[in-house]
Amino acid sequence: MSALMLNKSYFIETFKKIADMVEKNRDHLSKLDSDIGDGDHGINLTIGFREVEKQLPLLSDSTADIAELMKKVGMILLSKVGGASGPLYGSFFMKMANNTTGKQAVTFKEFCQMYQDGVEAVQMRGKAELNDKTMIDALIPGLKVLNNYKEGDDPIKTLEICVDEMKKGSDLTIPLVAKKGRSMRLGERAIGHRDAGSESAWMIMNEFLQQLKLEK
Ligand SMILES: [Mg+2]
Numbered sequence: 001m002s003a004l005m006l007n008k009s010y011f012i013e014t015f016k017k018i019a020d021m022v023e024k025n026r027d028h029l030s031k032l033d034s035d036i037g038d039g040d041h042g043i044n045l046t047i048g049f050r051e052v053e054k055q056l057p058l059l060s061d062s063t064a065d066i067a068e069l070m071k072k073v074g075m076i077l078l079s080k081v082g083g084a085s086g087p088l089y090g091s092f093f094m095k096m097a098n099n100t101t102g103k104q105a106v107t108f109k110e111f112c113q114m115y116q117d118g119v120e121a122v123q124m125r126g127k128a129e130l131n132d133k134t135m136i137d138a139l140i141p142g143l144k145v146l147n148n149y150k151e152g153d154d155p156i157k158t159l160e161i162c163v164d165e166m167k168k169g170s171d172l173t174i175p176l177v178a179k180k181g182r183s184m185r186l187g188e189r190a191i192g193h194r195d196a197g198s199e200s201a202w203m204i205m206n207e208f209l210q211q212l213k214l215e216k
Contacts, residue, residue: 004107004108004155004215005105005106005107006105006106006107006108006111006212006215007066007104007105008060008063008065008066008069008104008105009060010211010212010215011066011069011070012056012059012060012069013211013214014207014208014211015049015052015053015056015073016053016056017207017210017211018049018052018204018207019049019050019052019053021203021204021206021207022042022045022046022049022200023046023049023050025042025200025203026042026043026045026046027042028042028199029041029042029045029196029199029200030042030043030196032193032194032195032196032199033196035193036178036182036183036186036189036190036193036195037181037182037183037196038083038182040082040083041083041085041196041197041200042196044081044082044083044085044086045081045085045089045200047080047081047082048076048077048080048081048086048089049077051076051080052073052076052077055072055076059072059073065100065101065102065103065104066097066100066103066104066105066106067097067098067100067101067102067103068097069097070093070094070096070097070100070114071093071094071097073093074089074090074091074092074093074094074095074096074097075090075094076090077089077090077093078090078091078094084126084181084197085135085197085200087125088122088125088126088135088197089204091118091121091122091124091125092118092119092121092122093118094121095117095118095120095121096114096115096117096118097114097117098114098117099113099114099117100114108149108155108158109149109151111155112146112147112149115142115143115146115205116143116146116147119136119139119140119142119143122135122136122139123136126180127180128179128180129179131172131176131179132176132178132179132180133173133176133177133178133179133180133181133183133190133195133198134173134178134180134181134195134197134198135195135197135198135200135201136198137169137170137172137173137176137195137198138166138167138169138170138173138197138198138199138201138202139166139169139201140169141165141166141168141169142162142163142165142166142169142201142202142205144165145158145161145162145165146158146159146162155212156209156212156213159205159208159209159212160209162205162209163202163205163206163209166198166201166202166205167202169198169202170194170195170198170199170201170202171194173194173195173198174191174192174193174194175191175192176190176191176195177190177191178190178195181197183195
């Protein structure tokens, strides 16, 4: 297990999977957003990840390390994706680069650090707290799991639990009143609806998990 290394192509293959997933779930994600927002979440993510996918062959060759790949993907999302999700997911991937400069591959422990750096960036930019009915409600439960990872633990099992906890966190947004974003204006009418960003957050991390299962 400790020999597991995630190289640049792991991340590239994961981004391809995310692009497919977003395409397949475009209407689902937009529907969630239309219940309590402006209904563009699925469309926005599709636009962003289509562009990421288009540029992946070039990024695969032209990026020097994992840091550069993550920064470039984040920048594409920042520039192409509208709404709140562009800046948030853009920052998430850009800051995943923080501790990967010069690295061609990372250990799973380092991957956990990348996730933490990404989540901290989302928190800084979005200023959301737990229970504000945002993607943070999925990201934080996942972070707690990855922070507990120790050498010798099974990375796949750890990421499975992480995604599971993120899903549960997303479920917990359903009864909440929103404290951020457009749905904030709805007050109690937001109750009974899932936050779209919390849904896409666990779905994105699930693609990291699916690709990890192929790396063994
Ligand atoms: Mg929206």
